[in-house]
Amino acid sequence: MALIGKTHPLDPHLRADRIPTLYCPGCGLGIGLGAMLRGLQKRIDEGSLNRDKILWVGGIGCSARLTFYVNYDSAHVLHGRAIPFAVGAKLANPELTVVVVGGDGDIAGIGGNHLMHAARRNIDIITVMFTNFVYAMTGGQVAPTTPLGVRTTTTPLGNPEPPLDVVKVVSSLNANYVARASITTPHYIEQYFYKALGMKGFRFIEVVSTCPEIYGRHIGLRDPVEMYNELKKRVIYKPRPTLDEAVISWEKGIVIGEFVVKDNPGFIDILQGGSK
Numbered sequence: 001m002a003l004i005g006k007t008h009p010l011d012p013h014l015r016a017d018r019i020p021t022l023y024c025p026g027c028g029l030g031i032g033l034g035a036m037l038r039g040l041q042k043r044i045d046e047g048s049l050n051r052d053k054i055l056w057v058g059g060i061g062c063s064a065r066l067t068f069y070v071n072y073d074s075a076h077v078l079h080g081r082a083i084p085f086a087v088g089a090k091l092a093n094p095e096l097t098v099v100v101v102g103g104d105g106d107i108a109g110i111g112g113n114h115l116m117h118a119a120r121r122n123i124d125i126i127t128v129m130f131t132n133f134v135y136a137m138t139g140g141q142v143a144p145t146t147p148l149g150v151r152t153t154t155t156p157l158g159n160p161e162p163p164l165d166v167v168k169v170v171s172s173l174n175a176n177y178v179a180r181a182s183i184t185t186p187h188y189i190e191q192y193f194y195k196a197l198g199m200k201g202f203r204f205i206e207v208v209s210t211c212p213e214i215y216g217r218h219i220g221l222r223d224p225v226e227m228y229n230e231l232k233k234r235v236i237y238k239p240r241p242t243l244d245e246a247v248i249s250w251e252k253g254i255v256i257g258e259f260v261v262k263d264n265p266g267f268i269d270i271l272q273g274g275s276k
Contacts, residue, residue: 013037015071023062026216026224028183028209032130033066035186039194049197054097057086059111062137063103063130063209080110083118086125094268097197100127104145105135108166112144115166115204119173122201124266128193129166129204131248132211140214147250151218167206167246171260176201178260180246182208184232185256192258201266208235208254219250 014037023029043049054072058064060079067074077085086098100107107115107129118125133150135141140153144164151158171178177196181188189207196203210216212227221227234250238257245255 010034010037010041013040013071015069018069021069022065024211024213026210026212026227027062028132028207028211028228029063029066029130031183031186032128032189032207032209033069035189036128036193037070039190039192039197042194043197049097053095054099055086055089057082057089057098057100059102059106060137061103061106061135062211063101063132064106065137066101080106080112080114082106083111083114083125083127086127087118087123090123090125090268091271094124098125100125102127102129103136104129104131104133104166105138105141105143108164109135109144112164116169116173119170119175119202119204121267122174122176122264124200124202124268126193126196126203126205128207130207130209131166132209132215133163134211134215134218136211136214140218145248147248150250152215153218163248165247167204167259168243170202170204171243171246174202174264175204175260176262176264176266177203177205177258179204179258180206180208180254180256182231182235182254182256183210184228184235185237188237188256199263200269201262201264208248208256 056067056074058067059082082100086100090098133146134143142152142155146159149158179192192205210227212224216222216227234253236253236255241255241257
């Protein structure tokens with residue numbers, strides 16, 4: 001009752017009528033979204049971004065549903081199809097700042113093909129991929145990012161497949177910006193998102209997150225605080241890590257930092273003959 005009438009600095013960015021969210025206790029998505037919104041607020045405050053020209057796009061999954069809670073124009077599209085929808089919106093209206101949000105299952109699994117070609121084209125959108133190592137909303141199936149040997153609902157004896165290193169894949173293409181942060185380092189999420197908002201071309205940020213309910217329970221870390229602390233211990237910050245350091249290893253650690261920073265012409269520049 002004491003909170004009635006109180007406001008939060010990020011309230012203007014949120015659809016308060018949709019809160020409380022559907023997220024599980026201990027989910028890292030709230031931390032991630034809060035950090036992104038703080039970076040967004042800085043751009044709006046400095047006048048370099050018009051909030052009326054921002055579009056959020058999400059596919060299917062827990063992370064993609066963040067687009068339900070932001071007080072902006074947003075689109076909820078088919079599983080794995082957030083990036084092509086965002087590309088179409090950007091091409092139709094190049095004045096838009098288009099932000100795609102999704103999980104590793106949506107972005108790198110179902111939508112992996114679209115991710116590669118958006119990076120290859122250096123299309124002018126931002127994609128933020130929350131990695132929790134499983135298909136969480138649909139039951140905890142093994143995902144492309146599930147670490148080797150980890151048990152999931154579909155790999156009860158341990159995942160026999162080496163994981164996909166999404167940072168390395170996107171970096172090998174034509175993206176202007178590739179970075180990784182963690183919900184245990186929200187200041188880097190805010191910093192990277194703020195930076196990405198000021199760039200052109202394809203910008204990709206991976207955010208390693210916690211999922212105690214679906215991922216954690218299979219590795220003995222269902223307690224939210226315990227899982228957060230275990231992830232925090234494994235996160236290693238490097239200002240300019242090499243791509244060889246991008247491999248995610250639950251045992252050896254998870255390197256975060258800015259892997260690629262370039263200023264190549266974006267796809268819109270090319271379409272406009274390099275005039276912008």
